[in-house]
Amino acid sequence: MRGALLALALLAPALLGAAPGGSGETISLAGNxxxxxxxxxxAQVVDPAGPVGPEPSGSDRLVATRFRLENTGTAVYEDSPARAAHLLDTAGQRFTGNDVPTTAGPAFPGxxxxxxGSAAxxxxxxxxxxxxxxxxxxxxxxxxxxxDVGHWSLPLPRAVPG
Structure with a gap:
């Protein structure tokens, strides 16, 4: 069953028309x-990412992903990047991003x-x-x-905080 979930998680983007990506690859995405x-x-995956403040509760860890967003459209982009991002694990679980600060670097604002023409x-x-x-x-x-969903397979080259 676990293998079937992994296959579904990895194939779903292709089946749903998601754009594939690789290490550092830029994907052009349209909004609605x-x-x-x-x-x-x-651009980067930091796993594990050190928390700024209290440690994650229980047996959790933080994974930080660095994104570069460039508005190539004609409309103003106003959105929450954290809610726009999801991480899939090998068991098929899906996790929504958040703007928790880590030692990896500055988080996007809410x-x-x-x-x-501008970028962040x-x-x-x-x-x-x-x-x-x-x-x-x-x-x-x-x-x-x-x-339109961008999809990057992992692992990317990872930075481990030191």
């Missing part, structure tokens, strides 16, 4: 509204506003079980609800 378009790059970079953090193995990261505009 007119003129909404971003070039999205997953809402990012980008005029056409920041971290999106995922709280996952300590024994989970990340398999992929996804990103979609409109709070993660747009039809």
């Amino acid at each position: 509204g007119p003129g909404q378009r971003l070039d999205v790059t997953l 809402t990012v506003t980008l005029e056409p 970079e920041g971290f999106i953090t995922f709280r996952i079980p300590a024994d989970a193995e990340p398999a992929a990261v996804q990103f979609a505009l409109n709070g993660g609800l747009a039809d």
Whole structure:
């Protein structure tokens, strides 16, 4: 059953029309509204990411992902990057991003506003079980609800805080 869930998690983006990505690859994504378009790059994965403040509860750990967002559309981008990102593990579980600060680097603010032609970079953090193995990261505009989904298979080259 676990293998079937992993296969489904990894094949779902292809079946749903998600754009595949690799290490540092930029994927152009459309939003659901007119003129909404971003070039999205997953630049780095930090696993585990050290918390700023209290340690994660229980047997959880933090995984931080650094994204670069560039507004290549004609509309202003105003959205929550954390809600737009998801991490899939090898067991088929899906985790939504959050803006928890880590020692990996600065998180995106709760809402990012980008005029056409402008860009921003920041971290999106995922709280996952300590024994989970990340398999992929996804990103979609409109709070993660747009039809166009970027998909990056992991592992990317990882930075381990030292």
